[in-house]
Amino acid sequence: MTSTPQNAVLAAAEELDGVLSLARLLLLSGRSLDLHGLDKEVATICDAAALPPEEGRAARPTLSGLLAKVEGLHTHLSTPRE
Numbered sequence: 001m002t003s004t005p006q007n008a009v010l011a012a013a014e015e016l017d018g019v020l021s022l023a024r025l026l027l028l029s030g031r032s033l034d035l036h037g038l039d040k041e042v043a044t045i046c047d048a049a050a051l052p053p054e055e056g057r058a059a060r061p062t063l064s065g066l067l068a069k070v071e072g073l074h075t076h077l078s079t080p081r082e
Contacts, residue, residue, distance in 0.1 A: 004055075005048060005051055005055070006051055006055040006058065006059060008048055009045060009048045009049050009051065009059050009063075010059060010062055012041075012044065012045045012048065013045055013059070013062045013063060013066055014062075016041055016042070016045065016066060017062075017065065017066060017069065019038070019041070020066065020069040020070065020073065021069070023035070023073055024069070024072065024073060024076070027073065027076050027077070028076075033077075035073075042066075042070070045063075045066075049063060
């Protein structure tokens with residue numbers, strides 16, 4: 001596959017998706033998380049996501065899925081534990 005900015009964004013998003021999935025599993029099992037560095041990864045993807053409109057639209061579902069996972073983690077972290 002040819003390396004393009006869009007491919008780089010999608011590859012980084014896929015990698016982050018795996019990290020977020022693991023984080024969710026850890027949270028659900030009662031483990032604590034150290035999310036330092038997550039903001040840097042997200043910023044890198046956002047910076048790289050300045051794609052031409054057609055490529056940006058193609059990447060939107062993947063990036064929207066990441067946003068939903070981050071929001072889910074935020075909700076879980078913000079919910080008081082019993």
